Structure formats: C-alpha cells, structure tokens
Amino acid sequence: xxxxxxxxxxxxxxxxxxxxxxxxxxxxxxxxxxxxxxxxxxxxxxxxxxxxxxxxxxxxxxxxxxxxxxxxxxxxxxxxxxxxxxxxxxxxxxxxxxxxxxxxxxxxxxxxxxxxxxxxxxxxxxxxxxxxxxxxxxxxxxxxxxxxxxxxxxxxxxxxxxxxxxxxxxxxxxxxxxxxxxxxxxxxxxxxxxxxxxxxxxxxxxxxxxxxxxxxxxxxxxxxxxxxxxxxxxxxxxxxxxxxxxxxxxxxxxxxxxxxxxxxxxxxxxxxxxxxxxxxxxxxxxxxxxxxxxxxxxxxxxxxxxxxxxxxxxxxxxxxxxxxxx
Amino acid sequence: xxxxxxxxxxxxxxxxxxxxxxxxxxxxxxxxxxxxxxxxxxxxxxxxxxxxxxxxxxxxxxxxxxxxxxxxxxxxxxxxxxxxxxxxxxxxxxxxxxxxxxxxxxxxxxxxxxxxxxxxxxxxxxxxxxxxxxxxxxxxxxxxxxxxxxxxxxxxxxxxxxxxxxxxxxxxxxxxxxxxxxxxxxxxxxxxxxxxxxxxxxxxxxxxxxxxxxxxxxxxxxxxxxxxxxxxxxxxxxxxxxxxxxxxxxxxxxxxxxxxxxxxxxxxxxxxxxxxxxxxxxxxxxxxxxxxxxxxxxxxxxxxxxxxxxxxxxxxxxxxxxxxxxxxxxxxxxxxxxxxxxxxxxxxxxxxxxxxx
Numbered sequence: 003x004x005x006x007x008x009x010x011x012x013x014x015x016x017x018x019x020x021x022x023x024x025x026x027x028x029x030x031x032x033x034x035x036x037x038x039x040x041x042x043x044x045x046x047x048x049x050x051x052x053x054x055x056x057x058x059x060x061x062x063x064x065x066x067x068x069x070x071x072x073x074x075x076x077x078x079x080x081x082x083x084x085x086x087x088x089x090x091x092x093x094x095x096x097x098x099x100x101x102x103x104x105x106x107x108x109x110x111x112x113x114x115x116x117x118x119x120x121x122x123x124x125x126x127x128x129x130x131x132x133x134x135x136x137x138x139x140x141x142x143x144x145x146x147x148x149x150x151x152x153x154x155x156x157x158x159x160x161x162x163x164x165x166x167x168x169x170x171x172x173x174x175x176x177x178x179x180x181x182x183x184x185x186x187x188x189x190x191x192x193x194x195x196x197x198x199x200x201x202x203x204x205x206x207x208x209x210x211x212x213x214x215x216x217x218x219x220x221x222x223x224x225x226x227x228x229x230x231x232x233x234x235x236x237x238x239x240x241x242x243x244x245x246x247x248x249x250x251x252x253x254x255x256x257x258x259x260x261x262x263x264x265x266x267x268x269x270x271x272x273x274x275x276x277x278x279x280x281x282x283x284x285x286x287x288x289x290x291x292x293x294x295x296x297x298x299x300x301x302x303x304x305x306x307x308x309x310x311x312x313x314x315x316x317x318x319x320x321x322x323x324x325x326x327x328x
Numbered sequence: 329x330x331x332x333x334x335x336x337x338x339x340x341x342x343x344x345x346x347x348x349x350x351x352x353x354x355x356x357x358x359x360x361x362x363x364x365x366x367x368x369x370x371x372x373x374x375x376x377x378x379x380x381x382x383x384x385x386x387x388x389x390x391x392x393x394x395x396x397x398x399x400x401x402x403x404x405x406x407x408x409x410x411x412x413x414x415x416x417x418x419x420x421x422x423x424x425x426x427x428x429x430x431x432x433x434x435x436x437x438x439x440x441x442x443x444x445x446x447x448x449x450x451x452x453x454x455x456x457x458x459x460x461x462x463x464x465x466x467x468x469x470x471x472x473x474x475x476x477x478x479x480x481x482x483x484x485x486x487x488x489x490x491x492x493x494x495x496x497x498x499x500x501x502x503x504x505x506x507x508x509x510x511x512x513x514x515x516x517x518x519x520x521x522x523x524x525x526x527x528x529x530x531x532x533x534x535x536x537x538x539x540x541x542x543x544x545x546x547x548x549x550x551x552x553x554x555x556x557x558x559x560x561x562x563x564x565x566x567x568x569x570x571x572x573x574x575x576x577x578x579x580x581x582x583x584x585x586x587x588x589x590x591x592x593x594x595x596x597x598x599x600x601x602x603x604x605x606x607x608x609x610x611x612x613x614x615x616x617x618x619x620x621x622x623x624x625x626x627x628x629x630x631x632x633x634x635x636x637x638x639x640x641x642x643x644x645x646x647x648x649x650x651x652x653x654x655x656x657x658x659x660x661x662x663x664x665x666x667x668x669x670x671x672x673x674x675x676x677x678x679x680x681x682x683x684x685x
Contacts, residue, residue, distance in 0.1 A: 025476070055475060067463020068470065075402075075454060075471035094494070098457050099464060107445040107453060109663040123554025143664050167666035178609070189524030 003186055009179040009234040012042050012118075014217045015160040016080065018189075020050055022187035023078065026164060028292040029056040029069050030082030030119075038178050040120065066092035066117065070100050070169075078164055083119035086135045086173065100169040101144030103194065115194035116163040120179075121149070122213060122263050123300060123311050132300035132307075134264035135209075137273070139171040146194055147241040149173040151215040153183035155238055158192030159168050165191070175213045195242035199251070203231035206257040206321050207281055209248055209274055211237035221317035232321055249285075252278055256287040257324040261317055262273045266294040291320040342557065342623050350557055351625060353395050353415075354616050355634045357387040357556065360411035361613060362638040367427060367441075367648060368411065371591045375650075376427045380441050383411040388612035389518050390415055391557025392581075392661055393482055398569050402450040402472070402484035403467040406489065407442035409454045412462040418446045420641050421648035422554035430652035437655045438663065455489030458523075459485065461496035462515075466576075469513035473574050478514040488523025490537055493600035496544075503544035503571075513543065513567050514566055517578065518553065519626055520585040523599035538580035539588075546576050555582025556616045584610075 006014065014272045020026045020293065033040060034047035034057040047055040058065040069079035089096065102112045112122065123132040140147040148163060148170060150156040154173070163170035201214055201222050210218040215236045222232040233251050237244065250259050258278050260271035275290040296310040322328045342350060348634050361538035364382035365646045383390070385401050386408075394403070405412050418434055426433030426440050434444050435454075442456040452468065465483035472479045489495055492533045505511035517538065534540055538550035551562055559581060571575050584607040588596050596604075620626035 053510070059500060060498045060501065063493050064463055064466075064501050067494065068467030068498060068501055071464035071467025071469075072471040072474075073467075075468045075475070077471045077474065079467075091636075094457060095463060096523065098460060099455070103453075104666065105663045106435060106439040106443040107447070107663075108433070108438050110435070110447040111446045111452070146665075148424060313388060 003184045005018065005182050006153050006157070006185045007179065008153045008156045008174070008181045008183070009040060009042055011157040011162055011183075011185050013044065013046075013314065015048065015134070015157045015164070017044050017049070018044070019164045020046075020054065020126050021160060024306075025076060025078045026080065026081050027054045027056060027072065027077055028082065030059055030067055031274040032085050033057060038082065038205050041122045042179070043082065044093055050114060051295055062088050062091035063095060064130060069115055070095060070103070073113045073169075074103065074111050076240040080116045080118060080164060081172050085131060085176075086119055087133050089117065089119075089135065095266065096139070096145070096169070096171075097142055101142045104168065105144060112167045113169050113177055114167045116160070116166075116170045116172050116175060118163075120161070121173035121177040122175050123295075123307070124176050126302055126304055127300070128289040128302040129299035132264070136240055136294070137264060137268065137270045138284060140270065140273070142241065144168065145241060146170040146239070148194065149174070150238060151178070151212055151236050153181065155192060157185050158190050161191040162194060166194070171251055173212060177213055191236070194239050195244050197238055197247040198236045198245040199233060199247070200236040201232065201234040203233035203255065205231045206259060207233045207235060207251040207254055207255045208249065208259045208260040208261065208317060208321065209237060210237045211240065211270075212263070214263055217312060217314050218261055218317055221314040221321065224314060224318055225321055230325065232320065243274070243277065245281055248274065248278060249281045252282045253285045256285055258286070259291045259293060259317060259320045259324060261293045261312060262312055263295050265297050266292060267297065269294060288324040288326070291324050293317050293320045337394065339468050342619075342625070346560070347556060347623065347625050348552035349395055349560065350620055352614060353391050353556060354613070354620060354626070355637065356415055357391050357613050357616065358634050359420065359638040359641055360387055360414050362642045363410060363414060363423070363637075363645070366642045367424070368587070368591055370427070370646065376441070378425070378440050378442075379407070380591035381589065382587045382591075383408050385607065385612070386518055386520055386553070386583045387411055388556040388559050388616070389516065389553045389581045390484065392492050392553075392556050393514070393516055393563040393567075394489070395560050397480065397482065400450065401454055401482070401486065402468060403450050404455065404461045404468070405455070405484035406458065406461060406486060407456050408486070410441070412484065413444045413446055413451055416446060416451050418444070418449065419643035421508060424645040424649040425652050428648055428649040428652070429654065431655045431659070432648070432652040436657070436659060436663075438466075451507045459489035461485075462489065463498040466502050466511065466513060469511045469576070472561050473510045475513055478571055480514070480567060482514050482516060484516045484518055486523065486529065487519040487521070487528050487537055488526075488541060488567040490517065490525075491531055496627040499541065499544040499546060501592050502545050505561035506546060506576035508573070510572045512570045512575045513576045514570055515546070515576070515578040518583055520583050522585060522589070522598065524589045525596070527598070535625070538578060541578035546578050548578035548580070550580040550582070553583035553614045554610050554615055555619070557613060557619055578627045637654070
C-alpha cells in the first residue's frame with residue numbers, strides 16, 4: 003500500500019503499463035512537452051519519447067480517429083481528452099467507429115483503446131466546459147464507461163481499461179485529481195462492472211459514482227447523526243452496470259436514492275432507477291428518488307453555479323423523502 | 329471537370345511483368361464489373377437490402393493501386409467497396425453473401441454492402457460515414473511504422489469526403505507525422521465527379537483536389553484514373569516512395585461513376601444521359617482491353633473466356649449467397665465486446681440494457 007493522489011495513481015498505471023507493454027502509446031493535446039493540463043502525463047515524454055507520448059494539434063476528431071486506427075493495428079493507445087466536453091468533436095469517431103467496428107466487421111477487428119480525461123463541472127467554467135457526459139456514452143453498445151472515485155479505483159480501473167480489448171470511456175474528475183488515498187502496490191487491477199459498497203447501512207441505499215460518491219458519504223454521515231443509516235454504493239462503472247449489487251442492497255434497505263451530477267432527463271439515474279424497478283419492485287417501500295444537476299446550461303456566476311450542481315443537503319433531503327420524513 | 333481533359337499516355341510497349349499483371353487484372357476488372365451488374369439486379373429482385381453503391385466505371389483506380397502493393401500492406405475505403413474486396417482476394421461468394429445478409433458473408437452478415445472487411449487480406453473496411461475512415465487509416469499508417477515494419481497503408485476516399493473535417497484533421501496529422509517518416513500512407517482520391525448528386529465545382533471551392541493536400545505539406549499529383557496500366561505505373565512509383573520514406577502522399581485520380589450514387593438513385597437529375605454516354609466511351613475495361621490487344625497479348629478467344637469465367641464466378645457467387653443460411657439468432661449479441669473482456673472482466677455481458685433479460 004502507498005498513499006497516492008488520484009492523479010499519481012493514474013500516472014503510475016500509465017507508467018507500469020507502458021513499461022511492460024510497448025504497444026501502449028499516449029496521444030493527446032499538450033500531454034508531452036506541456037506535461038498535461040492536469041499533469042497526469044507529467045514527465046512521460048522524457049521517459050518514453052515522442053513516438054510513444056504523442057503531442058497532437060487541437061484536433062479531437064483527427065487524433066481520436068487516428069488512435070482508433072492504431073488500435074485496429076494492435077497498438078493500445080490511451081487518448082487524453084483535455085476535458086470530456088471536447089470529445090463531442092470526436093463523437094462520430096467514438097460512436098460510429100470505435101464502438102461498432104468489432105460488430106460490423108463480424109469480429110475481425112479489435113479496438114483496444116482508452117479515452118480518458120476529466121468529466122463534469124469544475125469551478126466557474128460555464129456552459130461549454132462543465133458537462134457530464136456519462137449517460138451519453140453509456141447509451142452506446144460496444145463501449146465501456148468507467149468513472150472511478152478513489153485513487154485506488156483510478157489505478158485499478160485504468161489498468162483494466164488499458165488491457166481491455168474494447169474501447170473504454172474513462173471518466174475522471176478535475177476535483178478529484180489532488181485527492182489522496184491508499185493504493186495497493188503490485189499488479190493491481192479492478193474488474194469492470196463491479197460496484198463497491200462504500201458505506202454499509204440498513205435504512206436506504208444511495209447510489210453514486212465519481213465525485214458524487216463523496217457527496218453521498220458526507221450526506222450519510224449527516225444522516226447517521228439523525229439515526230438514519232444510509233448504505234452508499236459506488237458504481238465505479240456505468241457500462242456494464244452492476245445492477246446485482248444495487249438490487250441486493252435495495253432488497254435489504256427497501257429504499258433508494260440515485261445521485262448524478264448531470265441533467266435529470268434521460269440521465270444515468272433514470273437508467274439505474276429503472277433497473278431497480280425492473281429487478282426489485284416488490285422490495286421497494288417508496289419510489290426511487292433522483293438527485294441531479296439543474297436542467298440548465300451551466301451558468302458562470304458562482305452563486306448560480308452552486309445551485310446547479312447537487313450537494314449533500316439535496317441527498318439528505320431525498321433520503322428523508324424516501325423515509326417519509328420530509 | 330472532364331476526365332478526357334487529362335491526356336492518357338500514349339501506348340507503349342509493356343514490360344513482361346506489366347503484361348502478366350495486366351492480363352490478370354483485366355480478368356479481375358471484368359469480374360468486378362459483372363459482379364456489380366449482378367448486385368444491382370439482385371437489389372431490384374429484393375435479395376439485397378439497405379444501400380447498394382456500385383463501383384462500375386472506377387475499376388482502374390482500385391485495381392491500379394491494389395495491384396501495386398504487397399500482400400501484407402493494408403487499405404481502407406468508404407462504402408463503394410465491393411470491387412476493392414474482390415480485387416484483394418475475397419471470394420465473390422463471400423462478398424455476395426454479405427450483401428445478401430448471410431452467415432457466410434465476409435462480416436457474417438452483420439456489416440452489409442458498406443462494411444466489407446477482409447483483414448486476412450489487409451482490407452480494414454468498408455465505412456458508411458463519408459470521410460469517417462480517413463483518421464483511422466492515418467493512425468493505422470502510424471502504427472505500421474511504430475511497429476518498425478515496411479508495410480504501408482492505402483486510403484481510398486471520394487471527392488465528396490474532402491470537404492469534411494474528417495479529411496482535414498487527419499491530413500494535418502499525416503503532414504506532421506509524414507515529415508518525420510512516421511506515416512506511410514497514400515491517400516487516393518477517387519474523383520468520380522459527384523458527391524452523391526453534387527458535382528465537384530459546386531461542393532469544393534478549389535477543384536484541384538490533389539492540390540488541396542499541399543496545404544498540409546503532403547506531396548501530391550493528379551492523373552487520369554481510367555487507364556489501368558498508367559494508374560499501376562503511378563502506383564508503383566508512389567508506393568515505393570512512401571515505403572522508403574515513411575512520408576505521406578496523395579493522388580487524385582479522375583474517374584467516373586457510371587451508375588447512380590446508390591441503387592436508389594434512379595433518375596439522376598444532376599447529370600445528362602449524354603454526359604454518361606460520353607463517359608462510358610472511356611470505359612476502363614475497354615481501355616485496358618484495347619491496350620492489351622494492341623500489344624498482341626489478348627485475342628478475341630481470350631476475351632470471350634475472361635467474360636465466361638466472370639459469368640460463371642458471379643453465378644456461383646449468387647448461388648452460394650442464396651443457399652447460405654442467415655446468421656443464427658444468437659449472433660445478434662456476439663461481437664459487441666471481445667470474449668476475453670466478457671469472461672474476465674465483466675462476468676457475463678450486461679444484457680439488461682438490451683431489453684432481452
């Protein structure tokens with residue numbers, strides 16, 4: 003065990019995979035000389051050279067598409083998007099090529115690639131730089147969608163992602179890069195599609211992922227002070243979705259709250275709530291509650307922005323609603 | 329733009345190698361043409377669904393280049409891809425079976441006409457979004473050099489693809505990487521004069537398409553694409569250069585699409601019958617046939633035999649496609665993710681989202 007930041011956990015996974023597998027290459031904007039906007043790739047150009055740490059022009063369609071071609075030929079590119087907002091420029095490549103190539107080629111082609119970068123709101127980055135795109139990508143078969151919350155998850159899931167034979171949408175979070183946590187040494191990997199119980203509780207199940215896991219844990223502490231024991235499930239991965247862990251929890255707590263940073267309509271929480279209804283309807287004592295971001299483009303003014311993202315208090319209120327204590 | 333404005337080189341003696349290749353590829357071009365005629369017929373019979381884009385008229389382009397590369401070289405193209413597959417060695421039956429949506433098709437019936445793949449022969453597809461394959465081919469070329477091979481990549485694209493961002497962005501990358509010897513790719517613009525129904529003059533502000541590659545420091549040239557022997561000579565020269573330097577290169581070949589854009593493009597209001605008839609007077613198959621006859625290498629008897637062979641191969645391809653089974657129902661869920669990932673990482677595939685639980 004070592005204590006690492008989320009950033010260094012990601013970086014150590016990159017280094018270990020690059021050390022043992024020459025097929026792994028990094029590609030993206032300002033990841034080399036500039037060392038990465040969030041310094042996840044700091045110093046890697048010096049270690050591996052420009053052939054493996056490829057600085058690109060600001061050209062998402064071009065370099066994401068090129069990485070798909072590299073993957074088709076057997077490389078294992080890890081693409082950095084400076085933020086996931088910019089992935090929209092490469093959406094045709096991700097959705098129409100990466101996700102579907104194995105299928106429409108009748109299984110002749112693998113696309114072993116990772117696209118990683120920060121997802122979700124920052125601080126006063128306004129409308130174009132604050133989006134949470136997990137549900138957008140989780141909609142498409144052929145992609146994995148991963149959203150680690152802790153440094154250990156960041157490392158263990160990134161290793162699995164790099165070793166995957168299919169494209170992985172790897173959603174980091176800018177607010178988490180500096181967060182520290184224990185990370186197992188050695189060849190440590192976490193499987194896709196396995197959620198973790200971040201806190202045990204008997205009264206209500208709170209489902210979250212990425213940064214919202216910490217909002218849920220803080221809410222759970224506040225609730226505990228009032229005698230309400232919330233179980234917090236950290237999804238880690240949205241596609242595939244570990245419905246079994248959620249259903250098992252809900253079958254004990256009989257209540258569920260799903261938290262997401264993104265907009266409410268057609269979001270991840272809607273899908274997760276529906277899975278609970280499909281698989282555990284008889285277990286529910288109350289309707290599933292959703293805690294989400296406000297259904298507006300992100301405003302710039304800090305006073306408005308604060309109101310646009312979910313907070314602990316919103317989770318506490320939703321939990322109480324499921325318990326009839328609102 | 330008029331393909332006849334580009335002068336075909338005057339006939340001259342063919343080397344022994346050229347003669348052998350030309351005879352072989354004459355047969356392949358006749359086969360591809362017969363295949364496309366039959367595909368259009370099968371489409372009208374309702375045996376082929378979806379979209380169908382045939383290659384008739386453009387054969388010398390793909391034939392010229394695919395005859396000039398090595399067996400381990402690779403290539404990408406768009407959706408007008410049947411002839412490319414056949415030229416490179418795919419069985420016509422497997423191509424026809426793919427068009428019929430059968431389990432024995434090149435892509436197990438999952439891709440159809442626009443997504444032919446034959447990776448064993450270096451054919452990496454078969455793409456339906458105009459220009460969408462250009463970044464892939466560019467990255468693939470980088471990978472070939474990264475792996476320290478001498479292999480090269482061909483990227484066929486249409487004139488219509490050159491106005492999309494998916495052309496400009498990878499072209500810039502190829503220019504940057506090519507300068508360092510890291511991008512052995514030839515972009516082959518098949519300028520068939522029309523992007524669907526819009527002529528080059530109305531879709532491209534600059535109609536010298538080859539010259540547009542200069543913007544990205546990619547050396548380029550423009551030539552007639554109707555004479556197989558000339559295209560092949562050009563291709564051999566260009567392929568050698570790209571293989572030796574690892575730099576990217578672009579060729580615009582002027583050609584003509586004899587058929588409509590797709591099988592549903594029946595009335596073609598964007599061009600006249602006279603224009604089509606004039607273009608057909610420079611049929612690439614006839615041009616090659618005439619040159620081989622002039623060289624004394626092709627007799628009436630041989631021509632007849634080549635056509636009979638093509639007829640037999642296509643009849644057999646249709647019979648094979650007809651008699652092949654459709655994909656098994658369980659194929660629906662296969663090839664979404666790799667088996668290794670399903671088994672080791674996710675346990676069983678999450679089928680909940682597909683509504684099949």
